[in-house]
Amino acid sequence: MTSDARPHPIALPNNRPRLIIEQLLEGSGIRLNGPEPHDIQIYHPDLFARILHQGTLGLGEAYMDGWWEARRIDQLAHRLLRHGLGQRSRSAASHLFYRLQAGFFNLQSRARAYQVGEVHYDLGNDLFRYMLDDTMCYSCGYWRQATTLHQAQLAKLDLVCRKLALRPGMHLLDIGCGWGSLAEHAARHYGVSVTGITISREQVALARERCQGLPVDIQLADYRDLQGQYDRIASIGMFEHVGQRNYTTFFRTVADLLPDDGLFLLHTIGSNTSRITADPWIHRYIFPNGVLPSARQICQHSEETLMVEDWQNFGPDYDPTLLAWLANLDACWHDIARHYNTRHCNERTYRMLRYYLAICAGAFRARYLQLWQVVFSRGRELRYDAPR
Template sequence: MADAASRLTALAEELLGEPLPVRIRAWDGSESGPPGAPALVIRRRRALRRLLWKPGELGLARAWVAGEIDVDGNLYEALDHLADLLWDRDADAKAKASPHPVRDPKVRSFVRGLVGLAGPWPPPAPPAEEVRRRTGAIHTKRRDKKAISHHYDVGNDFYELVLGPSMVYSCAYWDEGSTLEEAQRDKLDLVCRKLALKEGDRLLDVGCGWGSMAIHAAREYGARVTGVTLSAEQAAYARKRIAEEGLTDRIEIRVQDYRDVRDGPYDAISSIGMAEHVGSVRYREYADDLYALLRPGGRLLNHQIARRPERDEDAYRIDEFIDAYVFPDGELAPVGRTTATLEEAGFEVRDVEAIREHYALTLRRWVANLEKHWERAVRATSPGRARVWRLYMAASALSFEHNKIGVNQILVVRPEENGAVRMPLRSREWTAAAGD
C-alpha cells in the first residue's frame, strides 16, 4: 500500500491517456502529480470503494459529502480540471472517465488497480444527507413538498450565512462595484419594473422564499402581495421580517402549493427561481394555472435556470449529484421549450433577458460567504450539508461561466379579451436605474 498516490496517478493517467491535471494526496501521506496544481485529497481509501460501487458522479459525490475526499488549493481550478468527470454528458467522454467493467482493457486495468487499493468490501452506506431512492409518480403535491423541505428546511441560520442580509436565493443583477446586497436589491427592483407594479396592485409571488421580493414590492411600489411557499421554515422567517418592516397589512405569506391558489385574479405574478422545481410533466399545468390567476393584461415574470438543448432530448438525464443531494426531482429545460409552453398556455412573450454571467458572480459570492463562515455554517446544519452546498455552488458557478447552463427572465402577458396586449412602445426602458 506504500505510495498510494503514485499508484492512483499512474492508474488514472493510463485510463485517460494523458497526464492527470491535479495532484493526488492519499490517506498514507503520499503525494503525486504536477507541482503547484490543486490537490485532490483522498483521506480514506473507502472513497475508492464508493467509486467502484457507483462509478462516476454519484460515487464521487458520496465520498465528498462524507468528507473522504477534499480539495487542497483553488476549488474552482480543481473542478475545472475535473470537469469531464463531473459534468460532461457526452457518451464517449463519460465512458472514458468512468471506471466500469467493460471490454476496454484500459478500463479493466483501472478497475483492477482500484480494487487492489480500495480495501475490504462492502462500500459504506451513503451519507445521511442523501435523499433515499424514491418510487412512484413525480411532482405530486406531497412529493414536491418533501423535495422543497429537503432543500430549504436546512436551517434559516445556515442560509443567513450563505446569502447574506438580502436573503435572496436566486441570481442577482450586477453592476460594476456592486455588493451582493446591492445586486440582489437591483434584481428585485428590475422584476418590479418589468411587472410595472404600482400602488395597490395585487402581486402573487410564487415560491416566495424568505419574503424578500414581497417586502420590496410592498415597501417600494405599494403592492399588495400574496407569497406562497412549501417551506414552513421560510414562511415563519418571512412573516417575522414582514412584521419588523411594518408591512403585515400589505403582505400575506402562505404555506401553500401554487396549484391550490384560488383567489385570483392578480395584476402581476413573479416566479423567481421556482419553476426549476415544477418538472417537465407539470410545466404546462404550471403555465395554465398562472394564466388563470392573472387578470387580462396582467404580467408574469418567470425567472428560471435553463440548460442547453440536447441533440437527443430523449437521452437527457437528470444530474445524479443534484438529484440526490440538492434539488430532488428538479429539472432544467431549454429556454425555447419554456417560452413555447408559456405561449401554448395563452401568454404572449414580450421579453427574454439572458443573465447567465450574473448567476456565476452570485454563486461565487455565496461560496465566499460559506467559506468565510465555515465553522458556523457546519454548526448550523451538518458537516455533510455544508460540503454539499460548497460543491454544488462552486460547480454551478463554473457551469454558468462555461455556458453549460443559463438563466433567463421571461416576461409574458395575458392578452386582453379581444386578444390585444398593451405595452409601452419602448418597454426596455425598465433596464434603466429606478428614478433615471
C-alpha cells in the same frame, strides 16, 4: 476543515481506473496531485474506481467523504465542463434510472412537491442567514453595476419590479417566495400588496417575520392550489422544481390568475438542451426531483396561454453570486454549526454545501447552465418595453 488543513496526497495507484481517469482528463489542464488550484489532490486509492462506477454521484460523495480535494473546485468544474465531461461523467445506471423515473412518474406531483423544502430549504434559517446577504435572496444577483452581493441582489429585485411595471395599489403574486425578499421589496418600495407562497415551513416563518407590518400574506401552498386574480405574477428560482410533466399546468395556472393586461416574470436557471435528466448528486443531496427547463420547453408549454414579451439571459452573473455565498459559508461555518444539531453541522454537511456552491459556479462560468428572466403577457394588444 478547509483544504489547507488536508494531509499530504497519497501516491497514485498504478491501476486501470487511474489510467482511464487520466486519459479522460487529457487536454483539460487538470493533473492528479498537481500544484495548481484546479488540480485534484488524491487521498484515497479507491477514488478512481468509485468515479468510474458512480459518475458524478461518486465524485460528489467522495468529496464529502474526504477522498479528494481541490483548492478551487469551481475552477476544476469549469475545466471539466469545458473539456466536454458533463454528460459523459454521469454513470449510465444513474442516467437511465432518472430517465425511467421521470418518464413513468411525476416526480414533482402535489404529493412530492414539499420534499425539496424538507430536504434543502428547511435545513434551517440560521444557515441561510449566514450564507446569503441581508435580502435573503437565494437566486442569481444582477451584477451589471454592482460590486457587492447585497448590491447585486437589490438590483435583481428592483429589475423584477421594473420589468413588471409595478404601481401602487397592485396585487403581486410571488410563486416560490422564499424568505420574502421580493415580497418585502415590492411592498416597501412599490406600494403593492403581495401574496407569496412557498413549500418550505422554515421559509414561511421567516418571511412572515421579515414582512411584518407590510401588506404581505405568506402562505405554505403549492402553485396548483391557487385561485383568484392578480395584477402581476413573479416566480424567482422556483420553476426548476416544477418538472417537465407539469410545465403546461404551471403556465395555464399563471394565465388563469392574470387579467388581460397582466404580466408574469419567470426567473429560472435554464439548460442548453431539452433533457429529462438531472445530475444524480444534486438530485440526491440538494434539490430532489429538480429538473432544469430548456428554452424550447418553456416556449412549447407556454405558447397556448401566454406571449413572450422579453427574454434576458444573465447566466454569467450566477458565478460571482455563488462564489459570494461560498465565501460567506467558509467565513461563518463555525458560527453556523453552533446553531445546529450534529445532523446538520458535521464536516460532511459542510463539504456537501461547499461542493454544491463551487461546482455550480464552475457550471455557469462554462456556460453549461443559463439564467433567464422571461416576461410574459396575455397577448392582449399590449406594448411592452423591457427595462435593463
